[in-house]
Amino acid sequence: MSHPVDLRKALRSFRFAGAGIASLFRYENNARIHLLAAALVVGAGFWLQLSRMEWCVILTQVGLVWAAEAFNTALEKLADLVSPDYHPTIKAVKDVSAAGVLLVALVAAVVGTLIFLPKLLALF
Numbered sequence: 001m002s003h004p005v006d007l008r009k010a011l012r013s014f015r016f017a018g019a020g021i022a023s024l025f026r027y028e029n030n031a032r033i034h035l036l037a038a039a040l041v042v043g044a045g046f047w048l049q050l051s052r053m054e055w056c057v058i059l060t061q062v063g064l065v066w067a068a069e070a071f072n073t074a075l076e077k078l079a080d081l082v083s084p085d086y087h088p089t090i091k092a093v094k095d096v097s098a099a100g101v102l103l104v105a106l107v108a109a110v111v112g113t114l115i116f117l118p119k120l121l122a123l124f
């Protein structure tokens with residue numbers, strides 16, 4: 001009889017997901033740009049002494065952008081495998097997938113501006 005919760009299997013899945021995270025930030029240029037942006041935002045957050053709630057909001061945005069980038073990268077790789085040659089459907093799939101990242105990143109930029117701009121203006 002199988003266990004209701006297989007912890008060894010879950011741990012194995014974590015290891016594969018960790019390898020995916022490492023691969024994402026090691027090989028994907030856009031993901032590295034998002035990583036750099038997040039590092040700058042976190043640095044600015046410490047400098048401007050964000051509140052606990054502000055940290056929650058900012059880190060949620062960072063997580064959403066990274067997750068969107070991961071899904072986009074996975075879709076791109078699958079699309080390249082399925083159709084290395086030009087195909088209009090692959091174009092639509094890749095463009096819409098990239099649009100998902102852009103939408104999340106744009107909202108993150110607006111949220112970041114709403115949180116950081118008043119603090120920056122208060123410095124001068």
Ligand SMILES: Nc1ncnc2c1ncn2[C@@H]1O[C@H](COP(=O)(O)OP(=O)(O)OP(=O)(O)O)[C@@H](O)[C@H]1O
Nearest residue numbers: 028029076083084085086087088090091094095098
């Ligand atoms: N096989 C294809 N068929 C049709 N259009 C494609 C195909 N491959 C890429 N494209 C078009 O080129 C754009 C860029 O695709 P590409 O896979 O180079 O994405 P990218 O964002 O530059 O990712 P990366 O440089 O990380 O691989 C896509 O959004 C799509 O419009």
